[in-house]
Amino acid sequence: MSLRSYVIARILLTIPMIMLLLTFVFLVVRVLPGDPASLHFEKQVSPEMLLDFKRRLGLDKPLIVQYFEYLAGLLRGDFGKSMQDFSPVSQQIFSAFPATLELAIFSSIIMVLVGVVLGVQASRSYNSVRDHSIRVFGITSYAIPVFFLGEVLIMIFAIYFHLFPAGDRIYPGMAPTGLTIGGLHWSSGLYVLDSILEGNPTKLGVSLRYLFLPSLTLGTVLCGIFIRLTRGNMLETLQLDFVTAARARGLKERTVVYGYALRNAFLPILTMMGLQFAALLAGAVLTETTFSWPGLGRYLVDRISFRDYTAIQGVVVFFGILVAMVSLAVDIIYAYLDPRIRF
Amino acid sequence: MSMKKEKPQGRILVQLFPSLANLASRGLAGWAILIGAAIVAVMAVMTVVAPWISPYNPIAINVGPILSPPSAEFPLGTNHLGQDMLSRVYSGGAIMFQVAVLSVIVCLVVGVPIGLFASYLGGYTDKVASLVMDSIYAFPGLVLAIAIAAMLGPGVVNMALSIAVVYVPSYFRIIRSQVLTIKELPYVEAASMMGAKSRTTLFRYILPNVIPSIVAVATINFADAVLTSAGLTFVGLGLPVSTPDWGWDLTYGRRLLPSGAWWVIAFPGLMVVLLALGFTMMGEGLSELFNPRLQK
Numbered sequence: 001m002s003l004r005s006y007v008i009a010r011i012l013l014t015i016p017m018i019m020l021l022l023t024f025v026f027l028v029v030r031v032l033p034g035d036p037a038s039l040h041f042e043k044q045v046s047p048e049m050l051l052d053f054k055r056r057l058g059l060d061k062p063l064i065v066q067y068f069e070y071l072a073g074l075l076r077g078d079f080g081k082s083m084q085d086f087s088p089v090s091q092q093i094f095s096a097f098p099a100t101l102e103l104a105i106f107s108s109i110i111m112v113l114v115g116v117v118l119g120v121q122a123s124r125s126y127n128s129v130r131d132h133s134i135r136v137f138g139i140t141s142y143a144i145p146v147f148f149l150g151e152v153l154i155m156i157f158a159i160y161f162h163l164f165p166a167g168d169r170i171y172p173g174m175a176p177t178g179l180t181i182g183g184l185h186w187s188s189g190l191y192v193l194d195s196i197l198e199g200n201p202t203k204l205g206v207s208l209r210y211l212f213l214p215s216l217t218l219g220t221v222l223c224g225i226f227i228r229l230t231r232g233n234m235l236e237t238l239q240l241d242f243v244t245a246a247r248a249r250g251l252k253e254r255t256v257v258y259g260y261a262l263r264n265a266f267l268p269i270l271t272m273m274g275l276q277f278a279a280l281l282a283g284a285v286l287t288e289t290t291f292s293w294p295g296l297g298r299y300l301v302d303r304i305s306f307r308d309y310t311a312i313q314g315v316v317v318f319f320g321i322l323v324a325m326v327s328l329a330v331d332i333i334y335a336y337l338d339p340r341i342r343f
Numbered sequence: 344m345s346m347k348k349e350k351p352q353g354r355i356l357v358q359l360f361p362s363l364a365n366l367a368s369r370g371l372a373g374w375a376i377l378i379g380a381a382i383v384a385v386m387a388v389m390t391v392v393a394p395w396i397s398p399y400n401p402i403a404i405n406v407g408p409i410l411s412p413p414s415a416e417f418p419l420g421t422n423h424l425g426q427d428m429l430s431r432v433y434s435g436g437a438i439m440f441q442v443a444v445l446s447v448i449v450c451l452v453v454g455v456p457i458g459l460f461a462s463y464l465g466g467y468t469d470k471v472a473s474l475v476m477d478s479i480y481a482f483p484g485l486v487l488a489i490a491i492a493a494m495l496g497p498g499v500v501n502m503a504l505s506i507a508v509v510y511v512p513s514y515f516r517i518i519r520s521q522v523l524t525i526k527e528l529p530y531v532e533a534a535s536m537m538g539a540k541s542r543t544t545l546f547r548y549i550l551p552n553v554i555p556s557i558v559a560v561a562t563i564n565f566a567d568a569v570l571t572s573a574g575l576t577f578v579g580l581g582l583p584v585s586t587p588d589w590g591w592d593l594t595y596g597r598r599l600l601p602s603g604a605w606w607v608i609a610f611p612g613l614m615v616v617l618l619a620l621g622f623t624m625m626g627e628g629l630s631e632l633f634n635p636r637l638q639k
Contacts (some may be wrong), residue, residue: 036494285578304489308496320482
């Protein structure tokens with residue numbers, strides 16, 4: 001199969017997956033016991049008020065009409081209206097998304113760095129105390145609730161040592177402005193990038209300080225699988241002839257391990273990063289809540305306490321589409337890098 | 344054909360128990376299973392006998408001073424409601440055990456038959472089932488569980504259901520991959536050639552060989568269910584205050600951190616970690632024994 005037909009086939013497979021998911025979420029919100037509008041009000045409201053409320057959200061129409069309106073809306077980037085103030089959910093989603101993206105990027109860096117370095121260390125001292133402790137750490141990292149780790153880190157680094165802030169993204173009113181050329185402004189919403197574009201090292205430092213604890217928390221909880229993957233891969237690779245040949249040529253052990261052997265683990269690690277993206281988003285929901293990080297996850301949790309079911313549906317659908325797109329992208333990159341998988 | 348009439352249970356035991364005998368002599372994987380099982384067993388016993396060993400009623404407020412650090416009278420301190428943390432730690436696992444057990448049962452009842460039938464029948468049934476399962480599998484589990492739990496409302500059963508929906512695909516995938524291999528093996532072919540009905544082939548000849556993998560997935564599922572139920576409680580979808588729950592202590596203890604009251608979250612948190620760790624160790628060990636090619 002050529003790369004082009006693989007990409008087309010993969011895209012065609014993504015469409016029914018997304019459709020199934022959208023339908024599933026729609027049904028969860030509409031069909032599970034109790035309709036979302038009545039559930040929204042904690043106490044009894046008059047039937048007229050309820051009807052008016054439903055009408056404003058389009059919840060009074062027949063299910064099938066609602067379904068097609070919902071799909072048509074999504075095509076236009078409309079994720080529905082909030083039950084609280086009837087404002088479009090998409091506005092909130094797009095303003096909160098950069099915070100989540102920034103957290104996801106930095107957590108992935110920590111997750112992969114810690115996982116790969118520890119995995120390599122474990123494989124180099126196979127079956128030693130160091131190897132076993134690294135494996136125990138890896139398994140324990142699966143078992144820690146991400147918010148508990150976050151709370152422990154807050155307690156140590158924010159409350160006792162005052163080294164890092166306990167929450168939020170930056171001091172109030174300090175958000176970096178991004179790129180300014182003449183009268184034109186452009187900002188990505190990623191504070192680290194915007195600080196660099198603005199050319200403001202103070203803001204860059206502050207943004208990184210705020211990012212550190214949340215990223216460390218999420219990265220640590222998810223690094224276990226990379227430890228195992230790297231370790232297993234390196235144990236095999238270090239036995240191969242080309243590694244022996246590289247050693248025989250007198251290369252430094254460091255160069256042999258990181259420059260030669262580790263390259264073999266690159267593709268599996270990339271694939272795993274794609275697979276872990278969903279776990280990363282799920283973890284971000286809890287991490288953002290722990291650190292009051294103003295991203296999508298915290299928005300979702302906020303909406304839960306307001307019983308804002310239409311907004312919950314919007315965020316969940318957005319997460320679903322995002323994950324499907326990322327896994328599509330990872331598969332295409334993978335097929336491009338490793339032609340074997342296309343056949 | 345009628346030379347051997349074994350009971351189906353006989354086959355299952357034949358498969359499972361030799362692999363579980365002499366765990367201690369099976370290296371790290373064996374030890375992981377033993378230690379994991381011991382942790383889980385101790386915590387289960389603790390939860391069951393909690394009413395008899397707890398010094399105070401875990402939900403009674405003001406049994407001691409508010410936010411007292413660990414002391415002789417309150418070995419694990421007290422929280423902001425003056426509740427005894429030791430008593431809460433003893434009994435706080437009940438909800439998690441219930442949610443986890445229920446969700447595993449639902450997964451077994453739903454996921455195992457779907458996996459068996461779809462992969463055995465093949466064709467469109469398999470394609471459609473795989474597509475549905477893969478779509479759910481790809482989704483961030485906790486987010487989906489949150490959406491379902493938010494609609495269902497609080498409660499042990501509802502929590503278990505929302506977790507089960509997320510984990511059914513894991514069972515489906517492992518069963519499918521196993522059945523696809525097993526159904527091509529000569530002994531299965533021989534059985535069908537000798538005239539065994541599909542049902543007999545599926546349940547008596549194929550299922551017993553899949554059970555070890557199901558057990559491994561179910562243990563991992565236990566660990567995830569514990570963590571997910573804590574997560575659901577954390578986002579405000581847990582049970583009412585009147586139930587002692589480690590998840591609740593972790594959620595509300597967070598607000599007490601600025602006052603330095605580390606003991607309110609530390610002990611319940613460690614219990615959740617231990618419980619999830621016990622199940623994870625069992626699951627990892629079992630997968631290593633049963634699917635050695637999956638990991639090195």
